[in-house]
Amino acid sequence: MTRLNEIRELTRVRVVLFFREPEAIFWVFIFPLVLAAVLGFAFRSAGVEPSKVAVVQGEGIQRLLEAFQRDEDLDVEVYEDRQEAFDKLRKAAVDALIEPGDPPRLAFDPDRAEAATARLRVQRALTLAMDGGVDAPLGLEPVTETGSRYVDFLFPGLLGMNLMGTGMWGIGFAIADVRRRKFLKRLMVTPMRRSSFFLSFILSRLVFLFLEIVILASFGRWVLGVPFEGDLISFSIVCLLGAITFAGLGILVASRVRTIEGVSGLMNLVMMPMWLASGVFFSYERFPDAIHPVLRLLPLTGLIDALRAIMIDGESIWQQGPESALLAGWCVLTFLVALKIFRWE
Amino acid sequence: MRPAHRHVTPLRNDRVDAQTGIGSEIGNGDDVTVVARGLVKRYGDLVAVDGIDFQVRRGTCLGVLGPNGAGKTTTIEILEGLKTPDGGHVEVLGRSWSESRREIQERIGVQLQETEFQDKLTVLELLRMFRSFYREGSDIEEVVRTIGLLEKRRAQVKTLSGGQKQRLAVGCALLSRPEILFLDEPTSGLDPQARRRLWEVIETFKAGGGTVVLTSHHMEEAERLADDLIIIDHGRVIARGSPKAIIASLGAESVVQFSLAGADPRQLSDEELRTLQGVRSARYEGSEISLSVVRTQAAIAGLFKLIERRGLVLDDLHTHRPTLEDVFVSLTGKHLRDD
Numbered sequence: 001m002t003r004l005n006e007i008r009e010l011t012r013v014r015v016v017l018f019f020r021e022p023e024a025i026f027w028v029f030i031f032p033l034v035l036a037a038v039l040g041f042a043f044r045s046a047g048v049e050p051s052k053v054a055v056v057q058g059e060g061i062q063r064l065l066e067a068f069q070r071d072e073d074l075d076v077e078v079y080e081d082r083q084e085a086f087d088k089l090r091k092a093a094v095d096a097l098i099e100p101g102d103p104p105r106l107a108f109d110p111d112r113a114e115a116a117t118a119r120l121r122v123q124r125a126l127t128l129a130m131d132g133g134v135d136a137p138l139g140l141e142p143v144t145e146t147g148s149r150y151v152d153f154l155f156p157g158l159l160g161m162n163l164m165g166t167g168m169w170g171i172g173f174a175i176a177d178v179r180r181r182k183f184l185k186r187l188m189v190t191p192m193r194r195s196s197f198f199l200s201f202i203l204s205r206l207v208f209l210f211l212e213i214v215i216l217a218s219f220g221r222w223v224l225g226v227p228f229e230g231d232l233i234s235f236s237i238v239c240l241l242g243a244i245t246f247a248g249l250g251i252l253v254a255s256r257v258r259t260i261e262g263v264s265g266l267m268n269l270v271m272m273p274m275w276l277a278s279g280v281f282f283s284y285e286r287f288p289d290a291i292h293p294v295l296r297l298l299p300l301t302g303l304i305d306a307l308r309a310i311m312i313d314g315e316s317i318w319q320q321g322p323e324s325a326l327l328a329g330w331c332v333l334t335f336l337v338a339l340k341i342f343r344w345e
Numbered sequence: 346m347r348p349a350h351r352h353v354t355p356l357r358n359d360r361v362d363a364q365t366g367i368g369s370e371i372g373n374g375d376d377v378t379v380v381a382r383g384l385v386k387r388y389g390d391l392v393a394v395d396g397i398d399f400q401v402r403r404g405t406c407l408g409v410l411g412p413n414g415a416g417k418t419t420t421i422e423i424l425e426g427l428k429t430p431d432g433g434h435v436e437v438l439g440r441s442w443s444e445s446r447r448e449i450q451e452r453i454g455v456q457l458q459e460t461e462f463q464d465k466l467t468v469l470e471l472l473r474m475f476r477s478f479y480r481e482g483s484d485i486e487e488v489v490r491t492i493g494l495l496e497k498r499r500a501q502v503k504t505l506s507g508g509q510k511q512r513l514a515v516g517c518a519l520l521s522r523p524e525i526l527f528l529d530e531p532t533s534g535l536d537p538q539a540r541r542r543l544w545e546v547i548e549t550f551k552a553g554g555g556t557v558v559l560t561s562h563h564m565e566e567a568e569r570l571a572d573d574l575i576i577i578d579h580g581r582v583i584a585r586g587s588p589k590a591i592i593a594s595l596g597a598e599s600v601v602q603f604s605l606a607g608a609d610p611r612q613l614s615d616e617e618l619r620t621l622q623g624v625r626s627a628r629y630e631g632s633e634i635s636l637s638v639v640r641t642q643a644a645i646a647g648l649f650k651l652i653e654r655r656g657l658v659l660d661d662l663h664t665h666r667p668t669l670e671d672v673f674v675s676l677t678g679k680h681l682r683d684d
C-alpha cells in the first residue's frame with residue numbers, strides 16, 4: 001500500500017520535472033523529428049543528380065555545348081575566366097572543368113565519386129556526338145518503391161538512437177542531479193525503498209517512451225512515408241526492451257558520478273561508439289568484417305537491427321531471437337552492476 | 346504530535362549538572378529517546394568526533410553547539426543512521442540502526458544541512474512525495490499550516506525565500522509525525538526575522554511533546570531552544586548542561602568590555618586587571634579588553650580609578666550578562682562565529 005503509493009509519487013515527480021524542462025522536451029520530441037526530416041530530405045535522391053560541369057570560353061566551345069546539350073545528365077555552366085571556373089572546381093561546386101581544344105581537356109578530382117561520374121558522362125556525350133551513334137540497348141528499371149529509399153533505412157536507426165539518447169540522458173542527468181543536490185542523501189534518511197527509487201525512473205521513462213514513439217512513428221509514417229511492414233506488437237516489444245536496456249545503462253553510467261560534467265563526459269564516452277558503429281546512418285557492414293561480431297554485441301546495434309527487420313522486412317519479434325536476447329542480457333547485466341556499485345551519498 | 350499513549354515525562358531540570366553531564370543513568374523505558382556513548386568517527390587521520398556521550402530525554406531539545414568543523418554534522422548524521430561510527434554505540438528510540446533501520450526511520454524526521462530541493466517542484470508536490478514514504482504520518486495540509494507556507498503551497502521551490510525553503514525542509518521532516526526531529530543548523534544563513542519564524546515552528550513541535558536534536562553555531566538559538574546543551578570543539582564535549590547551568594559555570598555576574606582611546610590595550614597588564622576588585626579574569630581581543638566580572642559595580646569603579654591613575658582615556662565601555670559565547674571564548678580562546 002505504502003509501497004505502491006511511494007512508487008506512484010516518485011514517478012509522478014519525475015514526470016512533472018521532465019515536463020517543466022523545456023530543453024528536455026526539445027531534445028526528446030522535436031530534435032529527432034528535425035533530424036529525420038533534414039536527413040531524409042538531404043539524401044532524398046542521392047545518385048540521380050545531374051553532373052555539374054564548367055566549360056571555359058574558347059575556340060571550339062560551340063561543338064562541345066552541342067554535344068552536352070543532348071545529355072540531360074549534364075548541367076553546363078559557361079565561364080569566361082578559367083581561374084574562376086577552377087575555383088568552383090576546387091570547392092566542388094562543379095564536378096568537372098572542360099576546356100575546348102583539340103582534344104578538349106577535362107580537369108576533375110578522381111577521388112570524388114561525383115567527379116568520376118561526370119567524367120564518364122562527358123566522355124559518353126563526346127563519343128556519341130563524334131560518331132553520331134546510339135547507346136547500346138539496355139532495359140532500365142528505376143527502383144523508387146518505399147522500403148528501399150535512404151530515409152527508410154535511416155528512420156529505424158534514428159528511432160533506436162533516440163531511444164538510447166533519451167533513456168541515457170534523461171536518467172543519467174536526473175540521477176547525477178539528485179546526488180549533487182544531496183537530495184539522494186535526504187531520501188536515505190526516510191524509509192523509502194531503494195527499489196522504488198529505481199523503479200520510478202523506469203516507469204517515468206516508459207511514460208515518455210510511449211509519447212516519443214507515438215509522435216516519432218506517426219511522423220515517419222505519415223510525413224516521410226516510411227513503411228511499417230511488421231506487426232505493432234513486435235514493434236512495441238522491441239521499443240520497450242530497448243528503452244529499459246538503455247535506462248539500465250543510464251543508471252549504470254550515473255551510478256557513481258557526482259557532477260553533471262562528470263556524467264556528460266561518461267555518457268558521451270559510452271554513446272559515441274554506438275552512434276558511429278551501430279548502423280544509425282549507414283550499415284555497420286561497411287566496417288571490416290573482422291569487427292562485425294563485436295559491433296553486433298552493442299545494444300544499439302541489436303536494437304536497430306531488430307527495428308529494421310520489423311519495420312522494413314516485416315519480420316516478427318520471434319524472428320529476432322538473438323537481438324532480443326542481446327538486449328535482455330544487457331538489461332540484466334547493467335542493472336545488476338548498477339545496483340552493486342550505486343553511490344547513495 | 347504523537348498520540349497520547351507515548352506520555353511525556355516532566356522535565357527534571359535539577360538533574361542537569363554542568364560538570365557530570367546530562368543524566369547519569371542510561372535509557373531505560375520510554376524516558377530517554379537517544380543514547381550516544383563514546384562516539385568516534387575518523388576521516389583518515391582526522392578524528393572528527395572524538396568520544397562524545399549524551400542522552401536526550403523525551404520531550405526535550407538537545408542543542409549541539411560548536412564552531413564550524415567542530416563535528417556537529419558528523420555527530421548528528423551518526424544519530425540519523427547516515428554514518429556508521431568507528432567506535433561507540435547509538436540507540437534511537439531504544440533500537441539500534443543495524444537491527445531496526447526502517448522502524449527508526451519511520452519514527453524520526455530529519456533536516457540535513459545541505460539538501461537542495463528540486464527548484465521546479467511545488468511545495469505540495471514535494472511534501473506529497475515525502476509523505477508517501479511513511480506508513481503513518483501527518484496530514485499534509487496541517488504541516489503546510491505549521492510551517493506557514495499555506496499561501497505558497499502551489500508555488501515552485503525556486504520562488505521561495507531562504508527562510509521559506511528552510512521551513513519547507515523542516516516541513517518535510519515533520520511529515521512522518523516524528524517522535525524525534527533532527528535539525529542540522531536549520532537557521533544558518535537566515536536573517537533574524539526568518540530565524541525567529543523557524544524557531545516558532547520548532548517550538549510548536551516541542552509543545553506537542555516532540556523531542557528535538559539541534560545543532561547550531563548560534564548561541565542565541567541554543568539558549569532559546571535547548572533544554573540541554575553540549576558544547577563541542579574538535580570533536581570533544583567541552584561543556585554540558587542546561588544553557589543556564591553552563592552560563593552559571595562561568596561564575597560571572599557580567600562581562601565588561603572596553604577599549605582605550607589611542608592606546609594599546611596591553612598598556613594595562615593582565616595582572617593589574619585580574620587583581621581589580623570584583624574581576625575574575627581578563628582577556629585581550631584585538632583593541633578591546635573583556636573582563637569577566639563577579640561584582641559589576643565594584644569592578645567598574647576600580648577600573649575607572651586604574652585608568653585615571655595610569656593617565657589613559659577610556660574609549661568605549663559596555664557590559665552584558667554572560668552568554669554562551671562568553672563561555673565558549675573562556676574555554677577555547679576563540680569565538681563560535683567568525684562574523
Ligand SMILES: Nc1ncnc2c1ncn2[C@@H]1O[C@H](COP(=O)(O)OP(=O)(O)O)[C@@H](O)[C@H]1O
Pocket residue numbers: 388391393411412413414415416417418419420
Ligand atoms: N566526508 C568527509 N571526509 C573528510 N573529512 C570530513 C568529512 N566530513 C567532515 N569532515 C571533517 O570533519 C570535521 C568535522 O566536520 P563536521 O562534522 O561537518 O563539522 P561541523 O558540522 O561542526 O561544521 C571537519 O574538519 C571536516 O572537514
Ligand SMILES: [Mg+2]
Pocket residue numbers: 414417418419458530
Ligand atoms: Mg555542519
